[in-house]
Amino acid sequence: MKTKDENTEDHILNAAENVFQRKGMDGARMQEIADEAGINKAMLHYYYRSKRFLFEAVFTKAFSLIAPEINRVLNEDTGLFQKIENFTHSYITFMQKHPYLPNFVIQELNRDADFIKVLQAKKGFPDFRKFQAQVEKEVQDGTIKPIKAEQLFIHLLSLNIFPFLAAPLIKGFLKIDDSEYKHLMEERKEEITGILINYIQVKE
Structure with a gap:
């Protein structure tokens, strides 16, 4: 055999x-x-x-590269502002090494939305609950403006993911090459962190 x-x-x-x-x-x-x-x-x-079995193996492998990293940052024992910074720095650094992943994952999840249920059952799938509790406590304590944790998480994902989903469009609009784009993404780490912290921070 x-x-x-x-x-x-x-x-x-x-x-x-x-x-x-x-x-x-x-x-x-x-x-x-x-x-x-x-x-x-x-x-x-x-x-x-079958192609379906092969695709699921490839997709699971791709998703398993990014999911544990997101989960690690969401559940680390740091303050909320530091967590936003860590998430952004970690995500952009990771995506620069695996630039195909966002398009691949989102395209195929849109094609087969039910496949997310398979991924949710796997070890390392991001657990949102600690981040949610942290945001709710910060709002209750008055250290950040009232905002739903779900909305803040969507802001965090959107600002980080979009530049990689739209990389060819961004390069075309701005008339920049790969090297300039990479430099721009490095700058995005501080830009995104600043945007989100300024948005939710209670000013004295």
Whole structure:
């Protein structure tokens, strides 16, 4: 009986990731993935018997890169303002290393919204409750302006995610190259932190 080789499986996942990034789930073909991996289609089907199973493995791998990082920052024992700064710095640094992830994750979640339920069941999925309790306490103590934790979290995600989702558009509008864009994203770390803290901070 054949046994699956871990290196071959990783090689297939990397090849499939490249194809899914280019074509999406619907546009990708198993033969194209096999060609990218340098194996025959029968070997590909031995490891993943359908495109759906292969896609779920690739998507779960991609999501697992970012979800634990978000969860770590949301649940660390720091003040709210420091948490906003840490989240922004950590997210932008991470996305500069994996720029394809936001488009890949959001595009496919929009295509199959129910897949979020599969992800929610996995270890490391972001737990919002500690952040929510922290925001509610800060509002109650009068240290920040009244705001729902859900709204603040959406602001935090939106300001961080959009520049990576719209990178080609931003580069086109501003007429900047990749190097200038990267520098702009570094500046965004302080910009986003300042915007959000100034927005919620109670001024004396």
